[in-house]
Amino acid sequence: MGLAEAASGADPASGLQAARELRELAERLEALQVSNARKHGWSWQEIAFFLGVSKQAVHKKYASRTR
Amino acid sequence: MFERFSTQARHAVQLALSEARALRASRIGAEHLLLGLAHGRSGPAAAALRAAGLEVAGLRELAAAQPDAAPLDADSLALLGIDLDQVRLAAETAFGPGSLDGPARSEPDRRTRARMTSEAKEAMALALRLAQTRGDKEISSGHLLAGIIDQGNNGALRVLTAAEVDPAALRADAIRRMAAAA
Numbered sequence: 001m002g003l004a005e006a007a008s009g010a011d012p013a014s015g016l017q018a019a020r021e022l023r024e025l026a027e028r029l030e031a032l033q034v035s036n037a038r039k040h041g042w043s044w045q046e047i048a049f050f051l052g053v054s055k056q057a058v059h060k061k062y063a064s065r066t067r
Numbered sequence: 068m069f070e071r072f073s074t075q076a077r078h079a080v081q082l083a084l085s086e087a088r089a090l091r092a093s094r095i096g097a098e099h100l101l102l103g104l105a106h107g108r109s110g111p112a113a114a115a116l117r118a119a120g121l122e123v124a125g126l127r128e129l130a131a132a133q134p135d136a137a138p139l140d141a142d143s144l145a146l147l148g149i150d151l152d153q154v155r156l157a158a159e160t161a162f163g164p165g166s167l168d169g170p171a172r173s174e175p176d177r178r179t180r181a182r183m184t185s186e187a188k189e190a191m192a193l194a195l196r197l198a199q200t201r202g203d204k205e206i207s208s209g210h211l212l213a214g215i216i217d218q219g220n221n222g223a224l225r226v227l228t229a230a231e232v233d234p235a236a237l238r239a240d241a242i243r244r245m246a247a248a249a
Binding site: 014015017018020021022024025028029032036065 | 093139140143144146147149151154158161162166167
């Protein structure tokens with residue numbers, strides 16, 4: 001099955017699972033990048049700008065996980 | 068939800084939190100619940116685990132060897148045209164080995180509270196449902212063990228697989244012991 005079939009939802013189970021895995025992968029990549037940005041001295045404001053979310057949102061999500 | 072838990076089941080959940088902290092996990096997973104159950108002195112779950120040759124120290128070792136987060140499913144991502152190996156290679160080249168496999172273990176999460184993984188939450192919900200289906204007033208350690216196994220995809224099942232214990236047989240034994248105790 002290719003991208004078209006998975007995305008068009010021919011089989012709901014595999015389509016939903018694929019979407020879920022994609023979300024999980026994106027979450028992990030985001031966490032890695034946020035942690036790296038903090039190590040480089042970026043402010044929450046700057047990180048939030050590039051992630052396209054509010055400073056409060058990014059701080060709430062990551063403040064406890066990164067320094 | 069906890070008000071219907073038996074003393075043993077409640078105790079197991081508290082111990083799961085201690086175990087998650089000790090293992091420096093960011094959340095309470097099903098494998099920590101399993102460890103909590105193994106601590107029990109009596110009750111269907113502890114008895115079934117002991118009968119299967121599982122004790123706390125061995126389970127803890129296997130749980131510690133688990134990645135902190137569930138592994139990503141390469142097959143599902145391949146459906147979307149994403150090569151997980153390529154993504155992992157890129158991440159590890161930049162950030163080191165294991166960087167894509169969940170939060171780093173080297174930094175203990177001092178804030179580990181009663182936060183559970185979605186798998187552990189599902190297992191608790193299934194334990195509740197099992198009690199309802201059976202018409203049992205309390206959610207015992209046996210219901211909890213069955214819920215963990217019924218959830219189908221979690222750290223506890225990976226620990227059981229690593230210990231070469233058949234989850235279905237373990238579940239059946241716990242249920243049998245619940246019936247005997249009732």
